[in-house]
Amino acid sequence: MPKHPSSGKYAIIGLGVVAGPQPDRSERMIAAECARLAIADAGLTRDDIGGAIDLRRTGGGGDRASYSDTFTRVLGTKNNFYFTMGRGGALAGLGIAAAMSYLDRGIADHVLLMGAVTDWSQSQVSRKKGFRGMAHTEKRGYWGKPLGDSRAASHHSWMAARHMAVYGTTSRQLGAIAVAERAWANLNPEAKMHGRPMTVEDHQNSPIIADPYHLLDLSQVSDGGIAFVLTTAERARDRPKPPVYVLGQGFGEVSRDLWWEKKNFTHMAVEPAKSQAFGQAGLTLDDVDCAQLYDCFTGEVLLQLEDYGWCKKGEGGAFVESGAIGPGGSIPVNTSGGLLSCYHLGDLTGLAESVRQLRGEAGERQIKDCNVVLTTGHGGELVSPGMCSIHTSTLLGRHA
């Protein structure tokens, strides 16, 4: 397949990660620090950064106070533009698309993209008030809130529940996803759950939160920040680290289908996103060496494995039970441990792991001859019975 002219024209040259609980630090200091690390990793200085994008779950809708005290002010970058964007867990995918348009016009030579959260620290505070999880992070007012649909674990579990009802998928099969990701986390010292092996029995014995979801179907609640620097392929060549090229990007959106066609409970908006991304890159699924699939819950991984075509619709349960996505499997998935077992920084978790795999920096979990990695994002407004509706697909490669 012929490549799109934009394929391989832009590259990630710097990565900065702040991981683990940060109870004594503000979100903006974590943001500034991971940004500083990313700039240094790229062999650049603050003066080289022409623009910055602050990746937030709520995008432009509700975090405006931060504009008065941005991480770029704290760090002192010389950027000519700064804005927030994001839609739930769809952060890096959207940010890369925006950054490329600034690079394309020469508005900036290097764009800094950053996302930071202090969910874990905040959860410790809200827990004392009787709330569990990240109740504070979700906006008031979506339909089910007064009725008992209190949190993401509630409405996301319908996807798994519907898949179980239609295709006979079992909780043990969902557990196989959590177990595979935990096995990857045990090869990643940065992962929150490193050193804590897990079996399907452990998954089955973990408390039921919102049946069908057990505790071990849920992702981590994390502190941390991830930043990366994007530039043109020409500028990327003389940087200290191997460039990671953007080969293709695609987006899907099922908001129109939400209430009427009832499709988004066993499918995600993968179809358009996949064809756009793979079409630009001139690649097929067989070219993907590992995949970082958005995994806020186990069910999302199941749906994506089917939607991308690693197995047929409805056969995801048997596929994951076969060991296909764990270490040594046919398609390694979420090789850092993912949101389930590493940390939850939206799709930045997968983006960071993709960069490390393509640079050959993934240590014990390094995929041999890793040339192409798929990173996906997922998110949207939490209006039940609608679901997170966006899907982003980003193909990164070791070669342009």
Place this chain on the structure above:
Amino acid sequence: MTAEPHVLTVTDEWKKPWPSIDQDNEAFWDGLKDHKLLVWKCKDCGAVYWPKAYCQHHENQPFAGNCEWVEASGRGRIFAFNIHHMAFHPGFREELPYHYALVELDEGPLISSQLVGDNLPSDIHSVGQQVEIVYEDHPNEGFTLPKFRILEG
């Protein structure tokens, strides 16, 4: 539909998140207070939506003026459900465990709410049960919540 809708009256102080009532759904919430479940129907083609939307099948008049709220049967089938064993908000703690379902209304749209009453399903794989709306009045707060119960037989 039964002649008299099922109604529960709750006078305890409301300690859960409040419903979000705005210009788009005020008529719907007023309907609940009158013990009517309203859905949004296109006068041109008969397509039914919930919540309010422009008709998806053809061009619309300004502000979807070709659509109107009409009373639904209040019946539907379970599309998917879950059973909450943990309260993310303290207001739900005393109700644990509770069932929450996506209900496919007989008119077509999906709506979601808590299941109440007897004969609630326990196997997540089992869906399609017929349900009927229960109006839960909160006279002190001035709103009515739609919940669903399993229809027997």
